[in-house]
Amino acid sequence: GAVVSQHPSWVICKSGTSVKIECRSLDFQATTMFWYRQFPKQSLMLMATSNEGSKATYEQGVEKDKFLINHASLTLSTLTVTSAHPEDSSFYICSASARGSVNTEAFFGQGTRLTVV
């Protein structure tokens, strides 16, 4: 099956710094990627939809200036958590949708555990 690679798998950073998370589709072109966030013992919450070559679409309540998304190519989307604070500590996971796919499974990255100290 298709592979989505997410990097890093975990990161610890200091408050006030920024962290970049990469999501790559390894063997298919992804016009759309999705970023989710998961707090401990909770479900995944969609943060934003990343569209290649255009601005991301953010879900209600998600600060676009805080969570910068760039989808510069058909195989790479990045999420940058800017000026991170301890409350941003969470599990972030991306998924990718193959170009032209309809009614097919979504392919997820392995997730990134962010800890802000």
Place this chain on the structure above:
Amino acid sequence: SQQGEEDPQALSIQEGENATMNCSYKTSINNLQWYRQNSGRGLVHLILIRSNEREKHSGRLRVTLDTSKKSSSLLITASRAADTASYFCATDEYGNKLVFGAGTILRVKS
């Protein structure tokens, strides 16, 4: 936002027993997908059922979909200790934008 509820929130059974999890959703969908997540790890896709399908099987998994009731169920037969995980349903309204349910934590005791 989340589509709806999953029940039970937690389920504890003995190895060999069957486990049934239910999921309800609110809007029209293209398909519904079930995922498994081991603690602190990524998601494993289990099964996808399209809106025009009523039942689907994959190994020890059986999924049903009732679009009139906006509900789905996941049955795991002959459970194993390795099935211990969190299980999520996710609805796809369009283009693989998934909205996840709250999840069921399954514990299979050996």
